[in-house]
Amino acid sequence: MEVVQQDHFDRLPDALLLLIFNKLLDVKALSRCLSVCKRFSSLIPQTNALFVSIPSRIPASKPGNGLCLASLRIFFNRVFTKPFKHCRRIVASKSPSSKSSNGHHSFINVLKKFEDVKFIHVQFPFYGSGIDLVGGDCLVKWKAEFGGQLKSCIILGATSYFLAKVKELQEQEQEEERFLTDDELRVRIIWTISCLIAASARHHFLKKILLDHPNLESVVISDEQKQGKLCMGREELVEMRGCMEPFAASKPLLIERTKVPDLSIKLSYAPELELPVSGYRMRGATLVVIRPVDGDLMRKGLSDGELLGSGFDGDHGDEKVFAEAVGEMMKMKKSYVMTMNSF
Structure with missing residues (x-):
């Protein structure tokens, strides 16, 4: 049988x-x-859920020291030119015969096979942001939220970030609050511009994906060093689609660069910030809260606390440290308020 x-x-x-x-x-x-x-x-x-890691195609440049002309040239090349060139290369790649370095078609073409996808996490390569040119081994983390345009951006920075011994935390006297020097303020303005440009480039990159995936409900675009993160939910994506409708019928398709609107910026600073829960210490700690001057959050009167509540919320150890740092920085009495024109 x-x-x-x-x-x-x-x-x-x-x-x-x-x-x-x-x-x-x-x-x-x-x-x-x-x-x-x-x-x-x-x-x-x-x-309905995808993770995409984009391989690096552009060799990293070795930065120089200080704010000399060569360093500034590297800064603008890294921050302005490379991200947009890389995004344009990926978005413009439509030929089915074109292969990436890993033998697959461009990932835009690959994504077209997943018609019902609702969540996408895209991870960009990290080219450096120009921050290392002026801040040494500093820490800079950012999170941006978009709809049709920028809704908010939170930046947490520090000139150094390390785990302190318990005894050091107990014996260290709190340094008196002081104002930033002109050079220190200049560095933080460069941090801010660098993060805003990176966020704008990622939002521009998302437009092509959005046209091909009408069911998309949630998007996260990060980088391999986890420096910055762009987040968009269902309502924000619906708003973004509405802003793109006037260009959808154009041949060839016109995808405009995402401009940064006029901004209101609030900057808090602490020369020495102790984080008793995690045991870390930050020097030159800086928290930047950015909103459009004429935006929904300004009209709704959303407080900084409400905006920062989910700024760096995660289960990983580092995310908990950053969330604690944001909470401590919100206690600062002094802050700098400034505006930035659209670019």
């Missing part, structure tokens, strides 16, 4: 396989799975 072996994998329901694919996330692995069998090929395009 012949025994027929049954493939138990075929007994798994489609819903369970889709659950597994959604947990897999990685777009490269999912793209390879498309060619495994006809069943996979029909199910994987229904995946």
